[in-house]
Amino acid sequence: MQQKGPTGPTGFVVQPRRLPKAEASVRVQDFGEIIIKPTPENLETQAGRCTDCGVPFCQTACPLQNNIPDWLGLSAENELREAWKIASATSTMPEICGRICPQDRLCEGSCTLNQSGWEAVTIGSVEAFIGDTAFDNGWVEPIRPLHERPESVGIVGAGPAGMAAADRLREQGYQVTVYDRHDRPGGLLIYGIPGFKLEKRVVQRRIDRLIDGGVTFVTNCDVGKDITLADLRGKHDAVLLAMGVYQARALQVPGAGPGDTLPALDFLIHQNRRDLGEADDDTGHHARGRNVVVIGGGDTAMDCVRTAIRQGAESVTCLYRRDRENMPGSAREVLNAEEEGIHFEWLGAPKALMSRDGSVSAVRAARMALSEPEFGKRREIVPVPGADFDLKADLVIEALGFEPEAFAAHHDELSLTEWNTVATARSGFATSLPGVYAAGDAVRGASLVVWAVRDGQDAAAEIDRYLKARTEEQAA
Structure with a gap:
């Protein structure tokens, strides 16, 4: 199968997948994004590899249900303004999700070319x-409401859920106020995700x-x-809880x-503040010259190991209790980390911290x-007798995931799930409190940015229906 592109024959058979990255030895010197911006010609070529298959698995695998084949086709024809209109119709943050989504687990992982061995289109x-x-x-x-x-x-x-909801609600003409504990908006996009994946200027222009x-x-x-939730309910006609989950699981x-x-x-956060130009003399949060062990196997762990190597760590090791095939993080991020010199200790679980002169000196694992695999069950992990080992470490970073904070402790009437996330109606985002809605990680638990964007947009639509219906009732 082959398509005719604007610069000559293209197609997935003729043109290989190309996603240029800066050389590892160069990119670890700073916190700039590692993906090299394609030229318009290269972009058209890669977009033109899309087969426009009858059943777009890429679209169904995307949490936002982005109309990917259409904007790929338009990009291949150098109709980027029309491509933008289609991309922005379903997503309030295409340029952000294109950078940080784990495409290898979503759209690109479901691409027909990927399924047939030709390697996926570079959708992200x-x-x-x-x-x-x-x-x-x-x-x-x-944003100029009619x-x-x-x-x-x-x-x-x-964060992403709150920003997405604010965008959609303001477009409908509502007066929107967003409250955040940090000193600038952006949440995880500003403070949690390193600059080599998402430069802060990209988020700031959205803000x-x-x-x-x-x-x-x-x-x-x-x-x-x-301020209390009761105060917010008194000030606003509706409230959306989109505060995410930030309580770290402890070792x-x-x-x-x-x-x-x-x-x-x-x-x-400390490194992202440095990237934002804030002076920081806190050496306790810096890896320079230290032997770093990061415990965990998710995307946050990958962010930590790749940050540590850029800070000038003497050595960086990721310790994860399962093997490579069973880790929760993106395979793309693992590959990036390995290219940058990070060592992985698969099938290793922390057992104790060893100290010398009052400071951590090693992790015993x-x-x-x-x-053995069982149908329908995740494989269990069991310790190997007599096989303990030590990893030299004078900085140990815990990346074991996040749990909801005790937000509802201040709000007795707000119902929670057994996982301490905010309970919502099965068919939507309404909580146990009238006029109060919840979306994103506050409901799902720790999840992907793209799901937070989807939830924020959908919650905004539900709030819009609620407020318009209330107005009609009051007018009747």
């Missing part, structure tokens, strides 16, 4: 290019668009401490006392083995 790279081109050429239109509505909506959390469109951000405001092994380990998010 094309999506990011479309978004960047739209901003560069002024195609990203400012009609202003008197109702106001308060959003708790200025600027919201501000220019009339969205108000109230920063340094911790809902539950500085439970002998020798792990206060200050002996560093939570992953603390480590990442148990060698693990996977149980």
